[in-house]
Amino acid sequence: MRHETRRLILLLLPAGIVFAAFFLLPMARLFFIGGSGKTGWAAYAAILTDSLYLDSLLSTMAVAAATTAATLVISGISGVFLQRHKFPGNALLVSMLTFPLAFPGVVIGFMVIMLAGRQGLIGQVTQALTGEKLVFAYTIAGLFMGYVYFSIPRTILTVMAAAEKLDPKLEEAARSLGASPWRVLLDVIIPGLKPAFISAGAICFATAVGAFGTAFTLAAKINVLPMVIYTEFTLSANIAMAAALSFVLGIVTWLVLAVARTAAGSSVAAAG
Amino acid sequence: MKRRGLFYLQLGFTLLVCAFLVVPVFLSIMAGLTVNYFVGIESGLTLRWVMEVWNGYRDTIFLSIGLSLACLAVTLVIGVPAAYVLAKRQTALTRALEEMLVLPVAVPGLATALALIVTYGSLSGFRTSWAFILVGHVLFTLPFMVRSVLAVLSAIDLKTLEEGAASLGAGFWPRFRDIVLPNCRQGILAGSLMVVTLSMGEFNMTWLLHTPFTKTLPVGLADAYASLRLEIGSAYTLVFFLMIMPLLLALQAFAKPRPAKFVAEDAE
């Protein structure tokens, strides 16, 4: 037995070394660098005391919350629908909805530009209809659209997996007791999907808070925290502030996922 | 009657969502193949933009492929054994380790990249090589390999299978080779696809980690989107789609559950 423990440690060691050397150590260093700037450890408080950073923190949270809500509603409806009704073409729809699963943020940003950019579809359609060209890709609305685009595929997969495990007998039992479809939805389906909603929602929120590629593609002017960090680092060369902000950002996303994990009672597979 | 109405309402909604996801992909593919997107398809189709991308950004494509394969190799070598240990020893310590391994995914890539730069940025030979990006990609993709393998190992009765092999005389390493590895093949394969796909598309970290000589495909894409005409950006995106399409299709095929086999008791 002791032999075996030694061998298991040996097998775990390479991953452990890589992880410690390239994540734990750098993160610790980032933490100290965050407190080494002109303002010292106050840099960590600046996120709440400096209105520039606080504003961006709030708008980041707002867009993440809106993304989470919209994604859950959209994926909830379509996911349960596709799981429940098997019709010709169902598999095709599922493939199309999950296809953008691994698009990086930059590509998502470009998709938003194709839809709502200066030469985008929405602009052309609105111009033809009203004579006004509707362009919102380069604003926070465009960012919201991108995050929803990004989050739908993985959320639908989670919802479908959870809906598959729902016991249809529970619904039948509820209906046999006289519950209307609406009550069945409220009393049986939504409670049954709750853990999936919590974990998928947490991932939506965390990725929306931390994502950078989409915002970067859309515009440098969108005032969300990742963009602020990037600007501090590259344009202002304020490495300490960038470090402090990104450390806080990391803590926030990690907390959201950890809380959701406890709430959902099952493991939350985070995905970026 | 009411039920059918509800069905079509949901179907219509789902089709709209599909359109939201798929239409921009088509628009971008069209744009990449159109002579002048502003004028429209009447301006004619061309491969000119794709060729320009090939000439200008070929290197990013090769670097991304190389990086993702290197990333796969590293995550296989360090991730699969780690997953095995985590599956075998379910203690508070290993659970904590499992949690920690996922941190680089939970923490924004920007933060991880900054941390790497402030720690190792001064090692200029390392900083300017593609290995610097590789480190970031490994951190980001390792949890996916570990989780994927771990999921398979947890689903089978690994302990009894190993005891069975031990009862037949197999020691630790033969068991690992003959029983553990072959039985987590599915997880390794699914994890590998995930690792390659994610590494191919990683941008959040790579944007900070790259140098002018180590530009990956997504970095090139961001460049093109920012500075070149829409048609070139589109053509470049098209190239990216072509590269990850097979990976995504394979991933989807994997996600589908295999039909359960029913074996009746034979007449014995």
Add this chain to the structure above:
Amino acid sequence: MTDTGNKPVSIALTNCSKTFPDGTRALEPLDLAIHAGETVVFLGPSGCGKTTTLRIIAGLEEPDAGGKVLFDGVDVTHLPIEQRNVGMVFQSYALFPNMTVAGNIGYGLKIRKVPDAQIKARVSEMLAMMQITRLADRRIDQLSGGQRQRVALARAIAVRPRALLLDEPLTALDAKLRDTLRLEIDSLLRSLGITAIYVTHDQAEAMALGDRIVVMEHGRVAQIGKPREIYQRPATRFVAEFIGTMNRLTGSVSNGTFTCKAGGIAWPEAPSSATEILFRPEDIRVVESGEATGLKGTVAAAFFLGDRTRLFVDVGEAQPLVIESTARRDFSHGDRVGLAIDPRGLLVL
């Protein structure tokens, strides 16, 4: 077919106890000697320590400090299972899903670096012996439960182990198949002449297969003996009630008669202190009317089983008596019946 190759081994446990890391005491200190070539069955309810004992013998667990496992007198306590050369059949079979049937059966030989040709020959021999030759190239998930069981047995025997250890091998199967396979395992063990240890919670299996049965309860041995001894002369109340059905009457002894609520039983050898007697259903019968009778009762329930009728007769005790009657008589609820007990079957524990 006595080709286990290796001579059957005798196994001895001395002072073997087992405490799990969480503090659970699975096994109290145990001494046990298993003769070469005999089949010993560990019988008991779940959690009684029988599987733990088997795993200690197998080398999957080590006993607490001070415990020893001896194979033919050689201390193997710290030898892991892969070096003990035992064959093991698991409750869930533990067949390798990544190998075919033939691959599974040949795996132990491959590990022993036996030449391919010999492996092939031995595998065919095993397939033929278990009558599964046509399944040789199947994958494990294409097999039924009974087929898996045969593959598991063949795989364990193929390496010519010094002892065969079977952990509830029939539990996962349905009742009918269990009967067939029990018979097959019995003749297999006899023909191999191998030392075999068989763990089960099913007393019928234990009775059928064991040369000796070790009845266990709460991590202790309750009784060791031949099936007949265990059944007829149980050492404790637990053994008496765990194996077969036991009837119970409470009362007192005077003048060679045991008197209870339902009447008196003539029992010349009765120990005077007895306040409770136990006996099997086959030692009590319903008497024909007119016959002299000591006990009287009322039929509480009667189940016609075809060849016999199982009667539950209320005699004023907490539990009704269970009686198997072969009489061609239609009993019904409320019938008054006279009862006769064979005093040779009476036990006081």
